Amino acid sequence: MNVNFFVTCIGDAIKSRMARDTVLLLEQLGCRVSFPEKQGCCGQPAINSGYINEAIPGMKNLITALEDNDYPIVSPAGSCTYAIKSYPGYLANEPEWAARAEKVAARMYDLTSFIVNTLGVVDVGARLQGKAVYHPSCSLFRKMGVKEEPLALLHHVQGLELLPFSHPETCCGFGGTFSVKMAEISGEMVKEKSVHLMEGQPDYLIGADVSCLLNIGGRLQREGRPVKVMHIAEVLMSR
Known part of the structure; x- marks a missing residue:
């Protein structure tokens, strides 16, 4: 194709x-x-x-x-x-x-x-050992209704354990220019999000919107959390 x-x-x-x-x-x-x-x-x-x-x-x-x-x-x-x-x-x-x-x-x-949905593939042959949390971005989940597709792909990554966490669909606080115009509110939102994400002590934070990953990853880095932040494309190309 x-x-x-x-x-x-x-x-x-x-x-x-x-x-x-x-x-x-x-x-x-x-x-x-x-x-x-x-x-x-x-x-x-x-x-x-x-x-x-x-x-x-x-x-x-x-x-x-x-x-x-x-x-x-x-x-x-x-x-x-x-x-x-x-x-x-x-x-x-x-x-x-x-x-x-x-x-x-x-x-x-x-x-x-x-x-x-178009190629009809859920197992791309990826391998990644460890525990991970997946952040569903607002644009994908709320605006476009894309919820199960990323999870279906991640569930088929050999060696990867997806961890549940509290309030997974809560916004990370990025929101494009919102994080600049409303920096204090955005900062509190990502702080709360980070607490929830770290409940199971994951090795990886995975997302399908890199802007959210930059925001959450920045917070985790400031907290000294040893979590690797990966876009789902990087995960699916892991071998």
């Missing part, structure tokens, strides 16, 4: 290993991966801050970049996936652009739902 890879800003600038492992994983599962070279930011920071009109030129640029073909578009970030899926509503006053946005949005998939 031919697919496009949407790398995201964080994947491009900060977490290149996550981006690399996403591509390698898709290739391992039989996909031929294309990279639309004119892709850019999805505009999520501006959108989350309420600057919708200012974000529209970037939305249009990304729509154009992703129209090179009609392949599925796979992203390793639920938040960016959801932002692009929301474009038709933001462009509703421009029917031609809204229609183009709708076509692009219909082709957008987060990595885990694409693997499980």
Whole structure:
């Protein structure tokens, strides 16, 4: 199957290993991966801050970049996936652009739902020894309804024990620009989240949204917790 890879800003600038492992994983599962070279930011920071009109030129640029073909578009970030899926509503006053946005949005998939629901795979042959907790990000779980797919993939990782913890669906406090504008509240939220995550003394913290992992991982590091933070693509490429 031919697919496009949407790398995201964080994947491009900060977490290149996550981006690399996403591509390698898709290739391992039989996909031929294309990279639309004119892709850019999805505009999520501006959108989350309420600057919708200012974000529209970037939305249009990304729509154009992703129209090179009609392949599925796979992203390793639920938040960016959801932002692009929301474009038709933001462009509703421009029917031609809204229609183009709708076509692009219909082709957008987060990595885990694409693997499980489109490729029909739950066991990718991964191996990772130890105990882990999985953080379901708000964008994936609340906004897109992607809950079971990441867990199905992780349950099939040989040697990995997934631990339960209190209030797993509570927000970590990142929320994009919320963590900047409401830093004190965000700090208390991630502090509480970290307490719950550490209940079983896990070896790994796993998530499918790297922005949440950066936030929680930063808190755990400040607390001196010996936990390895991994994006699910990195876990699924472990051998």
